[in-house]
Amino acid sequence: MSNSMHDFLAMGGYGLYIWISYALTLLVLVVNLLTPILRKKEIVQSIRRSINRREMNKANEIKEMKEVKE
Amino acid sequence: MWKWIHQFGSPKYFYQFAGKLAPWLGGISLLLMMAGVYLALFDSPPDYQQGDSVRIMYVHVPAAWMSMFIYMVMAISGMIGLIWNLKISNAVAISSAPIGASFTFLALVTGSLWGKPMWGTWWIWDARLTSELILLFLYLGIIALHSAIEDSRKAARAVSVLAIVGVVNIPIIHFSVEWWNTLHQGATVTKFDKPSIEISMLIPLLIMAIGFKFYYASLLLLRIRCEILQNEKNTAWVKELVQS
Numbered sequence: 001m002s003n004s005m006h007d008f009l010a011m012g013g014y015g016l017y018i019w020i021s022y023a024l025t026l027l028v029l030v031v032n033l034l035t036p037i038l039r040k041k042e043i044v045q046s047i048r049r050s051i052n053r054r055e056m057n058k059a060n061e062i063k064e065m066k067e068v069k070e
Numbered sequence: 071m072w073k074w075i076h077q078f079g080s081p082k083y084f085y086q087f088a089g090k091l092a093p094w095l096g097g098i099s100l101l102l103m104m105a106g107v108y109l110a111l112f113d114s115p116p117d118y119q120q121g122d123s124v125r126i127m128y129v130h131v132p133a134a135w136m137s138m139f140i141y142m143v144m145a146i147s148g149m150i151g152l153i154w155n156l157k158i159s160n161a162v163a164i165s166s167a168p169i170g171a172s173f174t175f176l177a178l179v180t181g182s183l184w185g186k187p188m189w190g191t192w193w194i195w196d197a198r199l200t201s202e203l204i205l206l207f208l209y210l211g212i213i214a215l216h217s218a219i220e221d222s223r224k225a226a227r228a229v230s231v232l233a234i235v236g237v238v239n240i241p242i243i244h245f246s247v248e249w250w251n252t253l254h255q256g257a258t259v260t261k262f263d264k265p266s267i268e269i270s271m272l273i274p275l276l277i278m279a280i281g282f283k284f285y286y287a288s289l290l291l292l293r294i295r296c297e298i299l300q301n302e303k304n305t306a307w308v309k310e311l312v313q314s
Binding site: 011015043047 | 096107116121122125126130133169172176179183186187285289292293295296299300308309313
């Protein structure tokens with residue numbers, strides 16, 4: 001049983017080349033998949049932050065105008 | 071029907087449509103790749119000359135095909151964006167570049183990993199390998215050019231021109247093994263004749279190739295969604311979306 005597993009992994013002597021090729025392929029596919037997923041989160045967060053900043057600035061302006069009036 | 075096509079001009083519509091379609095394309099791609107890899111590693115026969123090392127073909131060749139296919143998509147959508155100034159075309163073009171570069175890189179590296187045991191060398195400056203390497207430089211150049219130009223419309227125009235100019239490399243890559251004396255083997259599938267490859271090898275090869283295409287389509291939609299969010303960040307619908 002372990003012999004056939006060993007033979008399978010060895011792939012007739014070419015095992016290292018084959019497994020590295022497939023592992024690299026998997027890596028590239030996964031990295032390419034994660035990139036837009038993570039980037040979307042970043043974009044959403046940055047838009048939220050800029051909206052909050054604008055609302056805070058507006059609120060501060062209104063406060064200052066009220067204080068000036070008084 | 072024109073109304074249906076016309077809807078895709080609206081970034082909001084495209085964003086929502088892409089969000090729904092992408093997981094399905096991704097799911098199909100995953101199934102195809104799992105089937106392809108199973109056949110590639112377990113079921114397909116070893117080559118009478120190359121033994122088991124031929125199994126690298128099932129990732130190397132589809133990756134190389136993708137490197138060229140994606141470049142054509144990028145160049146054509148760049149040209150459409152240039153002529154008709156469509157934002158979506160430009161988004162397709164710039165979103166495709168990193169994906170195409172990744173497949174080109176993969177084709178080159180898996181090619182080296184196959185070449186070392188078979189040819190006795192990691193690299194050779196023959197026509198096929200050199201022109202594929204140039205393809206990688208073109209992709210990287212497009213990515214660099216885009217990030218170097220501040221104005222997004224100018225950047226899109228510059229990238230489109232570079233992509234179109236580089237199209238000449240694609241037939242060179244394809245015909246390189248015919249026009250020059252190369253170490254890389256000649257065409258067995260993509261030629262005007264019956265494929266001269268065993269059916270038991272052709273099937274996993276095609277399954278992987280189609281699986282990669284569905285993967286690219288799904289990924290493209292995800293990346294375009296990011297572009298849309300960036301470009302439309304000051305609109306009401308995006309502000310609403312972000313806060314929900």
